[in-house]
Amino acid sequence: MTDVMHNFELFQPATLEDARAILGDHQDAWILAGGMDSLDWFKHRVKMPAVVVDIAGIPDLHGIREEDDGGLWIGATTTLTEVNESELVKSRFPALAQAALHVASPQIRNKGTIGGNVSQDTRCPYYRDGFPCYRAGGNTCYANTPTAMNREHALFGVSRCVAVTPSDTAIALTALEAVFTVERAGSRQDILASDFFIGPAIDITRMTALEPGDILVGIRIPGKWAGSRQYFEKVADRQTWDFALVNIAMAAKMENGAISDISMVCGAVECTPRRLTDVESLVRGEKPGQELETLVKRVASRGAEPLNFNHFKIPLMENLAVRAIRSLA
Ligand SMILES: Cc1cc2nc3c(=O)[nH]c(=O)nc-3n(C[C@H](O)[C@H](O)[C@H](O)COP(=O)(O)OP(=O)(O)OC[C@H]3O[C@@H](n4cnc5c(N)ncnc54)[C@H](O)[C@@H]3O)c2cc1C
Ligand code: SF4
Incomplete structure (x- = not known):
């Protein structure tokens, strides 16, 4: 069945008002923008909405x-x-x-x-292949068993599902x-x-x-944070066409060589973007340098609970936090 989409009714409203009216009439309608995630679901027939509302043509x-x-x-x-x-x-x-x-x-x-x-939606391969897991309304998590493929999954915030944010x-x-x-x-x-x-x-x-x-x-x-010192880094198996194993984004303000304010977030380690509040509290008021990097490395992954095959994400996360701080030196 792969690559053959199901039939659906397609609406292409030109105004937000029309989109609103169509969505009001069709409670289970699927919103389509660029279609890069949606068409995957449709082609694999895991999601088969009867009505699709394409919003890409709405200027507002x-x-x-x-x-x-x-x-x-x-x-x-x-x-x-x-x-x-x-x-x-x-x-x-x-x-x-x-x-x-x-x-x-x-x-x-x-x-x-x-x-x-x-x-x-999340990229957990079990869920995307249509396995009836918790997220799909079932009563188990296929990614959280001793032999499951879970190297891409979560280190934190697990509650039945161990999938991570892909964005x-x-x-x-x-x-x-x-x-x-x-x-x-x-x-x-x-x-x-x-x-x-x-x-x-x-x-x-x-x-x-x-x-x-x-x-x-x-x-x-x-x-x-406009014009502040900023950093983004993504580690993936391939340089292109691939999702993050871990990624990091940071915005920081400096005063007299010290970090006066900072916001640091890691991705692909939890179901939601994870704000590294321990690192933020540690480095506020401090000058970047070797000593601070050692401390950052110690706290960045605090509380992590790895699954069978994703332990490697812990040093990855710690090193990305260190590299972000080093960029301020
Ligand atoms: C091979 C491949 C590699 C990819 N790699 C990456 C990657 O490295 N990093 C990454 O972040 N992503 C990646 N993606 C995922 C994703 O397809 C793209 O990131 C893309 O940005 C999705 O945007 P879209 O407009 O095409 O979404 P769509 O498929 O149109 O929509 C995605 C979802 O969002 C909903 N939606 C869209 N717009 C709205 C709106 N305005 N209001 C309400 N709901 C809305 C849709 O209903 C749908 O559920 C990859 C996808 C593929 C196929
Ligand atoms: S990690 Fe979440 S999405 Fe994946 S199999 Fe488990 S419950 Fe389903």
């Missing part, structure tokens, strides 16, 4: 503009290439530009949107304390990044706060 959801506080607003259907190539993003939030650049391949970045990137831009946006604007039942809500990405203990069937029928309209990055 697209583009990058400056905000009064020095921040930026990025429409949900802005492509990853547009994010990566934007001078505004590169000059103010280079960590996000780098994260967008490190997603998948040029073809996928040309089509894939930032809204789709942060809303995409590269989510890590940078969380470090930059972005706010997600969601249209729900006719009204708009602003959701902080720390609340937008949700773990299995909150709802095992979703990776984000988006509920059926919700439209992610755009993402606002406040001016707080």
Whole structure:
């Protein structure tokens, strides 16, 4: 059956108002943006929605503009290439530009949107192959058994499901304390990044706060970290076309050679982007250097509970935290 999609009714609204009306009429409709995650699901026939609403042609959801506080607003259907190539993003939030650049391949970045990137589902191979696990409504986790393939899975925050967040831009946006604007039942809500990405203990069937029928309209990055020192690094099995084994994003402010403020986030170690608050508290007020790096290495992975085949993520995470701090020296 692979590569043969099921039949569905496709709507291509040209306005947000029309999209809202269609979604109101079809409670189980699937939102399609660039389709780079969705079409995989459809081709494998693991998800077969009867109605698909393609939002890529709605002008209000697209583009990058400056905000009064020095921040930026990025429409949900802005492509990853547009994010990566934007001078505004590169000059103010280079960590996000780098994260967008490190997603998948040029073809996928040309089509894939930032809204789709942060809303995409997990890459756990059991779940994506249609195994009836907890996340799919079943009563077991196939990735958390002694012989399971779990080298890509979580070190933290496990609650039945051990899948991790797959999105590269989510890590940078969380470090930059972005706010997600969601249209729900006719009204708009602003959701902080720390609340937008949700773990299995909150709802095992979703990776984000988006509920059926919700439209992610755009993402606002406040001016707080604009122009600060920023860092993004991703380690994957391949340099391109691959998801992170661990990635890291950091924004920091320096005063007289010392770190005055910092936000550091790791991805692919938990179901949600993991803010490294222990590292942040440790380094605030300190000068980067060998001594600080040794301490950072000690605390970065504190609390990690590895599975059978993902122990390697612990030193990876520690070394990425050290390299981020070293970039400030
Ligand atoms: C080979 C391959 C490699 C990849 N590698 C990476 C990688 O390295 N890093 C990475 O981060 N990702 C990767 N991806 C995942 C993903 O396809 C892309 O990141 C892409 O950005 C998804 O965006 P899209 O617009 O195509 O999403 P779509 O497939 O259109 O949507 C994805 C999900 O988000 C929902 N959605 C989309 N937009 C909205 C909206 N505005 N409001 C509400 N819901 C919405 C859809 O309903 C769907 O559930 C890869 C994908 C492939 C196929
Ligand atoms: S890790 Fe989560 S998604 Fe994967 S098999 Fe276990 S419950 Fe399912």
